[in-house]
Amino acid sequence: MRAAVLQLNSQGMSSTKLYNYIRVAHKKNVKILLIGEYVLNPFFNELKTMSISMIEEQANHQIKILKELSSTYDMTIVAPLIIVDKKEVYKTTAKFAPSSTSYYNQQILINYAHWNEEKFFANEMSALQTPMIFKINGFKFAIMNGFELHFDELFATLSKKNIDCVLVPSVSTFESFDRWKALISTRAFTHNCYVLRANRIGEYQDKDFNWKFYGDSVLASPDGEILEHLGNTEELMIVDMSHAEVIHARRAWGFKEAINKRYKE
Secondary structure (H helix, E strand, C coil): CEEEEEECCCCCCCCHHHHHHHHHHHHCCCCEEEECCCCCCCCHHHHCCCCHHHHHHHHHHHHHHHHHHHHHHCCEEEEEEEEEECCEEEEEEEEEECCEEEEEECCCCCEECCEEHHHHCCCCCCCCCCCCEEEECCEEEEECCHHHHHCHHHHHCCCCCCCCEEEEEECCCCCCHHHHHHHHHHHHHHHCCEEEEEECEEEEECCCCEEEEECCCEEECCCCCEEEECCCCCEEEEEECCHHHHHHHHHHHCHHHHHHCCCCC
């Protein structure tokens, strides 16, 4: 399975770079492309100063463009978006396939004093559900937003789904790259699946913080090794993943087998 991560700053209403990079990815036979959080929309703190109508206009514009790109280049595009429904603002991740579009509303939102998405967005707070799962040419993906990667309970919903790769769009900052690499490697290893993470770049300055989004998008293997990673600049990372490698890791380490033996019906 050939995939790509597009590591960008916030693009606003501009689509030029999306067109250019997706054309390149198409020529390289990429089947799925992942974009980081707050790339197609302004950062969270900027959204708080925008009108609902402006947020909705921007979302509708990006949805139209991504549908067109997916269909034109026969590529699945996974992209976080801020959308509006009945005057309420939601944080979601959209999957644009050539013939369909699906949405996964983030289930666990960050809720710190300086960064409280839970308070701002209208995403429902309820019992955890299985994240979006889909297949491309038999290769099984799940989507889990960056903050959600911290929670064992959410991974438990995937335990029997035999996922080949977890797609993680993120917006990590404050020099947290070592912690994130450790988390991603651990999740990939203990669940014996690939973890492909797209993190945005750029800066946002407010009166209290300078938010530096450092990139460092990565691919971790089913054995927990970092196979590929980007720096802190605008880049397109193309990676290859193998279902056979996932199966090999599961057989070699036997984690799923150890659990399955204890829960046979």
